[in-house]
Amino acid sequence: MEVLRVDNLTKQIGKKTIVNRVHMQVNEGEVYGFLGPNGAGKTTTIRMIVGLIQATEGSVRICGYDIGTDREKAMKMVGAIVENPETYSYLSGYKNLIHYARLAGIPNKEKRIKEVVEFVKLTDRIHDKVKTYSLGMRQRLGLAQALLGKPKLLILDEPTNGLDPEGIREFRGLVRQLADQGTAVFVSSHILKEMEAICDRIAIIKNGRIVTEQNVAKVLEGQGQKVRIKVDDIKQVETFLQQNEISYQVVDHNTMDIPMDESEVSEFVRFLALQNINLRSIETVKDSLEELFFTFTTDEEGEKKNA
Numbered sequence: 001m002e003v004l005r006v007d008n009l010t011k012q013i014g015k016k017t018i019v020n021r022v023h024m025q026v027n028e029g030e031v032y033g034f035l036g037p038n039g040a041g042k043t044t045t046i047r048m049i050v051g052l053i054q055a056t057e058g059s060v061r062i063c064g065y066d067i068g069t070d071r072e073k074a075m076k077m078v079g080a081i082v083e084n085p086e087t088y089s090y091l092s093g094y095k096n097l098i099h100y101a102r103l104a105g106i107p108n109k110e111k112r113i114k115e116v117v118e119f120v121k122l123t124d125r126i127h128d129k130v131k132t133y134s135l136g137m138r139q140r141l142g143l144a145q146a147l148l149g150k151p152k153l154l155i156l157d158e159p160t161n162g163l164d165p166e167g168i169r170e171f172r173g174l175v176r177q178l179a180d181q182g183t184a185v186f187v188s189s190h191i192l193k194e195m196e197a198i199c200d201r202i203a204i205i206k207n208g209r210i211v212t213e214q215n216v217a218k219v220l221e222g223q224g225q226k227v228r229i230k231v232d233d234i235k236q237v238e239t240f241l242q243q244n245e246i247s248y249q250v251v252d253h254n255t256m257d258i259p260m261d262e263s264e265v266s267e268f269v270r271f272l273a274l275q276n277i278n279l280r281s282i283e284t285v286k287d288s289l290e291e292l293f294f295t296f297t298t299d300e301e302g303e304k305k306n307a
């Protein structure tokens with residue numbers, strides 16, 4: 001079932017188009033990664049999805065409810081950690097949750113709080129003041145708060161920023177469990193490895209536009225199936241590859257990727273030598289998300305943007 005649907009979403013501020021005709025769709029039980037370099041438009045998109053700012057154009061539907069015309073019903077379906085979760089640090093985790101459960105009109109507050117606290121593994125410390133919590137514990141408290149209303153859609157903006165590897169691992173486990181229980185999770189990050197481990201699908205945004213959407217399992221399946229070569233004269237190699245109907249992708253003015261199995265590499269090198277093509281280097285590259293991210297956030301001159 002489709003939980004989140006974003007159509008043609010656009011945000012213009014002054015003359016600048018910060019988010020440009022974005023389309024996305026996230027299903028029940030799916031972890032959807034929203035990836036992009038700094039300043040690409042991730043936070044602005046998320047702020048529109050949760051109704052914190054108004055879109056200039058386009059629509060957001062959550063479980064079929066339009067955020068513009070049916071805001072209250074749409075928001076009932078959403079739990080979100082956007083920017084740093086706000087907590088009262090001089091109160092206990094429990095009192096914070098009571099406060100938010102009241103604000104959100106959660107029925108059977110105590111019972112629901114017990115459930116979410118157990119889920120995020122904070123039971124032992126929930127009556128301690130939040131100011132004594134580690135960053136990872138605060139983050140889990142934020143997650144508990146977001147889950148109070150049993151959301152169908154969970155939105156996490158850079159959820160593991162600043163967490164140590166153990167904190168990241170714990171958080172990832174919780175997200176996976178939620179997805180397995182049917183929650184649709186929309187998570188933004190610029191940490192590629194993390195997205196690879198956590199997401200079913202990812203979209204990459206650059207300059208406000210979605211430049212690609214990929215199924216993570218499919219990307220990972222293709223790992224190691226191409227070589228990257230650096231040459232003196234790329235035109236000469238292109239001509240040769242075209243003549244032999246070998247597919248390739250130009251990375252920059254002297255680098256290109258050629259899909260092939262490792263077993264074919266030595267024959268390929270011999271082939272190039274026979275053509276008097278001067279090879280500066282050759283390496284197997286993984287078609288990982290990192291690679292994709294690099295490809296899609298690189299400008300025409302091959303300069304990597306601030307990923």
Ligand SMILES: Nc1ncnc2c1ncn2[C@@H]1O[C@H](COP(=O)(O)OP(=O)(O)OP(=O)(O)O)[C@@H](O)[C@H]1O
Binds near residue numbers: 013037039041042190
């Ligand atoms: N209110 C605003 N007025 C003008 N420009 C803005 C405004 N809000 C955001 N921007 C600009 O829009 C672009 C996208 O910002 P946004 O915060 O959405 O990016 P991001 O992908 O979340 O980046 P980061 O990973 O650094 O948080 C940036 O260039 C930012 O400076």
